[in-house]
Amino acid sequence: MRDYQYNYRNKRENKTKMTENIVEVKNLTKIYDEGDVLAVDDISLTLKKGEIFALLGPNGAGKTTTISMLATLLKPTKGTATVNSYNIDEDPDKVRKSIGVVFQEPSLDGDMKAEENLELHAILYGMSKSERREKIKEVLKLVNLDDKAEMYTKNYSGGMKRRLEIARGLIHNPQMLFLDEPTLGLDPQTRRKIWEKIKQLNEELKMTILITTHYMEEADVLADRICIMDHGKIIALDTSENLKHQLSGDIIEIELENVHNLSMIPQLISQLKEIKGIKDVKIGAKGDQGVADMTMNLPAGMKNMNPQMMQMIQQQMKEIMTDAKKFVRATKKFPMASNFFSRAPLEAKERVANLFKGNKDLLEELPKNMKETILKIQSGEYEEKQKNENPLLTISCENGAKQITEIIQKISNSDNLNIKSVQMHNPTLEDVFLFYTGREIREESSNNTEDVKKLIQMRQLRQNK
Ligand SMILES: Nc1ncnc2c1ncn2[C@@H]1O[C@H](COP(=O)(O)OP(=O)(O)OP(=O)(O)O)[C@@H](O)[C@H]1O
Numbered sequence: 001m002r003d004y005q006y007n008y009r010n011k012r013e014n015k016t017k018m019t020e021n022i023v024e025v026k027n028l029t030k031i032y033d034e035g036d037v038l039a040v041d042d043i044s045l046t047l048k049k050g051e052i053f054a055l056l057g058p059n060g061a062g063k064t065t066t067i068s069m070l071a072t073l074l075k076p077t078k079g080t081a082t083v084n085s086y087n088i089d090e091d092p093d094k095v096r097k098s099i100g101v102v103f104q105e106p107s108l109d110g111d112m113k114a115e116e117n118l119e120l121h122a123i124l125y126g127m128s129k130s131e132r133r134e135k136i137k138e139v140l141k142l143v144n145l146d147d148k149a150e151m152y153t154k155n156y157s158g159g160m161k162r163r164l165e166i167a168r169g170l171i172h173n174p175q176m177l178f179l180d181e182p183t184l185g186l187d188p189q190t191r192r193k194i195w196e197k198i199k200q201l202n203e204e205l206k207m208t209i210l211i212t213t214h215y216m217e218e219a220d221v222l223a224d225r226i227c228i229m230d231h232g233k234i235i236a237l238d239t240s241e242n243l244k245h246q247l248s249g250d251i252i253e254i255e256l257e258n259v260h261n262l263s264m265i266p267q268l269i270s271q272l273k274e275i276k277g278i279k280d281v282k283i284g285a286k287g288d289q290g291v292a293d294m295t296m297n298l299p300a301g302m303k304n305m306n307p308q309m310m311q312m313i314q315q316q317m318k319e320i321m322t323d324a325k326k327f328v329r330a331t332k333k334f335p336m337a338s339n340f341f342s343r344a345p346l347e348a349k350e351r352v353a354n355l356f357k358g359n360k361d362l363l364e365e366l367p368k369n370m371k372e373t374i375l376k377i378q379s380g381e382y383e384e385k386q387k388n389e390n391p392l393l394t395i396s397c398e399n400g401a402k403q404i405t406e407i408i409q410k411i412s413n414s415d416n417l418n419i420k421s422v423q424m425h426n427p428t429l430e431d432v433f434l435f436y437t438g439r440e441i442r443e444e445s446s447n448n449t450e451d452v453k454k455l456i457q458m459r460q461l462r463q464n465k
């Protein structure tokens with residue numbers, strides 16, 4: 001994964017300077033009458049010709065609404081935009097002809113062959129028969145589906161469907177492409193293949209691409225610039241490197257355990273903020289997104305291990321989780337595998353259960369409790385036990401190595417607060433998101449951490465009075 005990111009970064013830096021604007025958005029706003037929802041709140045931005053631009057944000061941030069307005073499928077309540085120099089209100093047809101769109105929701109007709117799906121689209125764009133024939137061949141080849149042209153799309157895999165939708169978006173030679181969550185629900189390997197295609201379109205066809213995603217890693221790997229959206233607003237817009245750089249220094253994460261009295265934490269945060277060199281302290285539970293989402297957490301007590309070692313283990317786990325045989329081999333070699341598995345997020349467990357679908361023999365070779373869990377997931381009987389998440393302090397500081405001792409001392413001095421684990425790392429996009437929005441990108445659930453956040457907010461309100 002590292003190498004992959006590294007390669008992309010290098011290529012990104014070699015890109016020719018992009019100066020010409022291809023999209024200009026001014027004060028774009030959308031209020032949905034139904035429910036009175038302010039979905040997009042007065043956003044202004046520009047896209048440069050030739051760039052990959054990511055709208056990154058959690059569910060409900062307003063990404064699809066923004067793309068829909070730019071693609072002229074939805075009328076703005078206020079504000080306007082130009083796309084390929086056409087105004088979305090005045091020239092919607094010209095805008096539509098000049099863009100390709102891949103929607104978040106799947107939109108292929110399963111009862112039609114791949115080439116028929118494309119044919120229909122080409123007819124809608126008024127292309128002549130010979131033009132259609134040539135173009136369909138070309139775009140199918142571009143997404144490596146030329147040998148699957150006559151297959152009914154209901155028999156396509158998720159990744160093939162997504163690639164075909166991208167091909168369809170390209171059939172009328174658009175100048176730019178809108179991709180709404182192009183890899184949602186795909187497995188890590190397939191997701192990577194789609195990334196490669198997107199990069200290829202951008203590099204070889206010089207296609208400008210606007211992509212929405214809620215995967216940090218996707219935005220990080222693909223985009224020249226990232227626009228973080230939350231609650232309909234732009235909260236940050238820059239290159240991934242600059243966004244991370246704004247959060248210079250180190251990030252220290254401290255997980256607390258057995259916290260019985262949550263009201264202690266706001267006070268602790270105030271004390272921590274007084275330490276010289278501490279820039280900000282946030283409370284929240286945080287996990288890797290995207291590909292890493294699919295890996296498992298380390299068992300308790302192992303979190304303090306050397307970060308490189310931990311990274312290596314997590315890398316290996318990603319590999320293992322794509323192959324049932326490798327998975328079985330790993331569980332035999334590694335006696336703690338069961339422990340890993342039982343602590344893994346439900347999504348990861350489901351992925352493993354999928355690996356063993358139709359693989360009864362291999363399933364028999366797994367430890368008993370893993371086998372039972374997998375069988376329950378496969379039959380839909382599995383119920384995840386409610387986890388009581390521990391509060392996690394995320395501290396942005398100038399020099400972690402210098403400040404860590406004082407931080408730990410302050411926490412240890414607080415009665416009844418136990419430290420479960422301490423980790424230090426360079427700022428990631430997730431940290432950027434946490435420190436800009438005060439919340440993690442995952443959907444929030446009601447748990448201890450939420451209660452603590454509420455307490456802090458109440459305290460701040462009282463102080464402001
Ligand atoms: N047709 C609609 N009518 C009313 N409210 C809507 C409609 N479409 C979206 N919304 C609301 O507008 C807000 C933004 O939704 P939108 O789909 O643009 O978010 P998103 O960032 O694309 O989210 P996701 O990651 O889940 O796709 C949400 O609160 C959503 O519930």
Ligand SMILES: [Mg+2]
Pocket residue numbers: 063064065104180181
């Ligand atoms: Mg969406």
